[in-house]
Amino acid sequence: MLILLIAIAFTGYVLPWGQMSYWGATVITNLFSAIPKIGNSIVALLWGGDCVCDATLKRFFALHFLIPFILLVLLLAHLGFLHTTGSRNPLGIDISHETAPFYPYYLYKDLLGIGWYTVILFAISIFFPDLFSDPENFIRADPIKTPLHIQPEWYFLFAYSILRSIPDKVGGVVALISSLLILYTLPFITPITRYIRGYQHNPLAKIYFWFFVRNFVVLSYTGACPVEFPFNYVGVASTAFYFLYFITNWIPKILWEKSIQCATNQIG
Numbered sequence: 001m002l003i004l005l006i007a008i009a010f011t012g013y014v015l016p017w018g019q020m021s022y023w024g025a026t027v028i029t030n031l032f033s034a035i036p037k038i039g040n041s042i043v044a045l046l047w048g049g050d051c052v053c054d055a056t057l058k059r060f061f062a063l064h065f066l067i068p069f070i071l072l073v074l075l076l077a078h079l080g081f082l083h084t085t086g087s088r089n090p091l092g093i094d095i096s097h098e099t100a101p102f103y104p105y106y107l108y109k110d111l112l113g114i115g116w117y118t119v120i121l122f123a124i125s126i127f128f129p130d131l132f133s134d135p136e137n138f139i140r141a142d143p144i145k146t147p148l149h150i151q152p153e154w155y156f157l158f159a160y161s162i163l164r165s166i167p168d169k170v171g172g173v174v175a176l177i178s179s180l181l182i183l184y185t186l187p188f189i190t191p192i193t194r195y196i197r198g199y200q201h202n203p204l205a206k207i208y209f210w211f212f213v214r215n216f217v218v219l220s221y222t223g224a225c226p227v228e229f230p231f232n233y234v235g236v237a238s239t240a241f242y243f244l245y246f247i248t249n250w251i252p253k254i255l256w257e258k259s260i261q262c263a264t265n266q267i268g
Helices: 002-014 019-034 039-047 054-085 102-127 154-165 169-192 203-223 231-248 251-267
Strands: none
Touching: 002 019, 002 054, 002 154, 002 169, 019 039, 019 054, 019 169, 039 054, 154 169, 154 203, 154 231, 169 231, 203 231, 203 251
């Protein structure tokens, strides 16, 4: 669902057909050429020609319209599995005998959150429609004139920073894809800890997590900066820590659990 949501956002970003949209589509679609043997064929299929053109815009519009229906099917399937198995307790404690019905308690709570999100969305759309827009994208797409600094929308900046932190094209594509696929390792890493599953009662894991959040913000910031000193080095360091966190985030949990066990043994 996350990958489909990213595809929806990207295809929608191309539709305004401004300078940044055009060259953003050119950069991202060219990444498929890194795939051995079939890469160039995929790029030609996406473009519908020798470069990003009107045919590309029509294809992206069709994808932007159709992919949400696929996402809706997956969302309904996700809700069905969630209703069947239930959500997992982050503490790892069985509280099935203390569960509350979804209606009316959680339904009203979710409706309140949806209402606030809707108010904020309408407020931005009506009063500040250009709040998150790039001024460069108000210029009509020109295939001859390249912008001095190409950057995606703010929600893709972290991925763009990871992409350009690797000087090799294939390596950058692999790092970009890995930054998304590594999220799927979390369900397998979390059960390593024996007692405390969540971060609520683990200060070491909390500190490490907030370091990751700070690193994510820095990663997004460097994605909006030009490729020059010191932003290029900061982007490489932030990319390395991004992947390092997912590999080592279980270590603070284990250390805290061992310290609790040692304290318990001393008291006993």
